[in-house]
Amino acid sequence: MSPRSSSPIHALDALKRAGLAGTSAQIAVLDYLQQAEHGHFGAEEIHRRIARTGERMNLSTTYRVLHQLVGAGLVANVPLGKDHSLYELNTGKVHDHLVCVVCGRVEEFSDVTINRRRAAIAKEFGLRFAGKTLALQGVCADCAARAHPARP
Amino acid sequence: MSPRSSSPIHALDALKRAGLAGTSAQIAVLDYLQQAEHGHFGAEEIHRRIARTGERMNLSTTYRVLHQLVGAGLVANVPLGKDHSLYELNTGKVHDHLVCVVCGRVEEFSDVTINRRRAAIAKEFGLRFAGKTLALQGVCADCAARAHPARP
């Protein structure tokens, strides 16, 4: 893997620009999410990973920070189905997700046709658009192969 | 309103055909969902409404029955966003939902273009399609008007 080297300064910058205090907890969370761009994580996981780096932080703080970051528009919380919602860096790009129900892997995609229809439909129903949830669930190729090794 | 008159016999029929026992609890739940076709309800709500009819049923039984019905394909559980999932009669028709984040109203829609793109994308990613979640969230016309009565 080639994780872009840690960028706590960059994170601090972004936090300040977003009007947040830039506490060490905020930095730790945002920094982790930035390193793992295009990664999708549950709050527990984020917390656990940060704890591993030595940073000592309470889980409730992780939740609180996550809320702040979402509020500030730096992070997005994506509902991926029932009882499954993850946090990701908000890149500003509209996209949706594919989720493997076996291994939990998450991929992103973006489809202009879907996006257009989606907007049109909301308008049609007089819905002042506020958000969307689109996740395709299924079994990814790897997991399918693993389940039926006979027929790869 | 014109609620099609109660159809416990029809419900029992459907249950038997689906291989379920057809207990009074199962009948009550399915019947309620059938009467309210195109309605969307949380487990609590279903339970409460049934209780009102005199039928005495425990909430956990409601959940268990709901599971059975979903398993049998008679009912679908639709995740409508974070911490929001409702049960609806499974009519077999593919459709998605619009949700008003203010009043909670749920509308259904079905868009062939979206459905097609969705299938194509899943295939493209090698995802053996298993399900989808699409809900558009926003403020419905009524709630918008209520919020800004000056500018209807």
Add this chain to the structure above:
DNA sequence: ATGGATGCAAACGCTTTGCATAAAT
């Protein structure tokens, strides 16, 4: 000294479970 951020523990809402009872075949 003021306001926000934190840890901790306790509460939360929704859902599931264990177990003993009851019903149905």
Add this chain to the structure above:
DNA sequence: ATTTATGCAAAGCGTTTGCATCCAT
């Protein structure tokens, strides 16, 4: 007699909250 469904109460899970403390301005 065996299986299946039910009620009840308790636990579960992920998340949120109250409160006292801590930190930074």
